[in-house]
Amino acid sequence: MRAAREPAAKAARKGILAVMRDLATLDRLQGVIRELQLDDELAVTDTVDAALRRIRGGLAPRVALIDIAEATAPITEIGAARAAGGPELALVALGTVNDVGLYRDLVAAGADDYIVKPPARDVLAAFLDPQAQGGARGVDAGLGPVVVFVGSRGGVGATTLAVGCAWLVAEEFGERTALLDLDLHFGTVALKLDTEPGSGLCEALEQPARIDSLFIERAMVKVTDNLRILAAEASASEHLIVDAGAIDMLLYELRRKFRRVIVDLPRAASPMQRVVLAAASHAVVVGERSLAGLRDTIRLQTLIREQAPQAQLWLIEAGASGHRAQIGRTEFEKGLGKPFDLTVSFDPKAAAAAINNGQALPIAAAKSPVVRELRQLATKLVGDAAAPRRKFSLASLW
Ligand SMILES: Nc1ncnc2c1ncn2[C@@H]1O[C@H](COP(=O)(O)OP(=O)(O)O)[C@@H](O)[C@H]1O
Ligand SMILES: [Mg+2]
Structure with a gap:
């Protein structure tokens, strides 16, 4: 697991990886x-997922060319490729739309460049020729x-x-x-903080074209100067179809505006879940230390390994399970394989204080063991320094 996350060694980098269906x-x-x-x-794959699997399997290309023309979540895909390929990989996106805004978004997500198709031979050559290339720029996503x-x-x-x-x-x-809060119908983030979720999140997801910095600003609910939430309470009878592209765009705007984005993700398998995991x-x-809890913790572990290979996985022993935690810890951990x-303590008193006051645990029960664990x-x-900040200014490219 850990080995797969580490960028491939510099010396071993060889070969070109193309994610491309366009003949x-x-x-x-x-x-x-x-x-x-x-x-x-030259290794060719159909999808970014397949390319990431190859990289995890040991492929360490020096150049990756990713055709995003048909991608539903291009920004997330480029971000995932950068995370998996490491800073030394020369990462080039190709697409059909000639747009400076898109270029900047892709570069911010980790691409070294964006080429509009059909690519000119000399442009391709500049990336492929090890002499001309001068190495990848080693861009870190500024998100x-x-x-x-x-x-x-x-x-x-x-x-x-969360x-x-x-x-x-x-x-x-x-x-x-x-x-x-991505449980759009039954989410409880807003409820737990005693705020109205507002309608911004649903509007954003229904009309992704409207998602921009200003829109997000208006849609978010302020909890403190540093903490904003974005949640919904869609009617229980309303069937929402959320487009992967909308989540991609939303996450991108949030990641640009905030130092950190925390997502409360429902378990349902959906395109939304895929995009969020790919960005994590x-x-x-x-x-939960119950039989069903063991089965589903294992399944989630597998899901995250597959869909979020770049992510650090943390397994937390639930505090809220109480009497449902019937499997001994050793036995449970044996089942999990790690x-x-x-461990979060079972602390109904602290939990009740949080609920009754409509406050986060650190305010409602500042001295409780749960808060210490949190x-x-x-x-x-925070200490993980998961996102080193941008090393160069986008403006310098123009
Ligand atoms: N560590 C804990 N100990 C006891 N009760 C808890 C603890 N954490 C949460 N709870 C309570 O358990 C219930 C479910 O919590 P919630 O966070 O909504 O769960 P989930 O999001 O997993 O469905 C809530 O009533 C909450 O107050
Ligand atoms: Mg919940």
């Missing part, structure tokens, strides 16, 4: 490789990291932890934090 572009790419007489091997909380079962305390953690990161560590730098899974990273989690998150 004409592929043809041209092969032509340029021949003309330059490169001895790099805030995304931390995803997901419960193995309902009622395990995932939302309570809210408490967001609070600590914002108030004790002073990071501008966005807390996003950390995935916190709250495991120990819990943190602080450990928040400290790890």
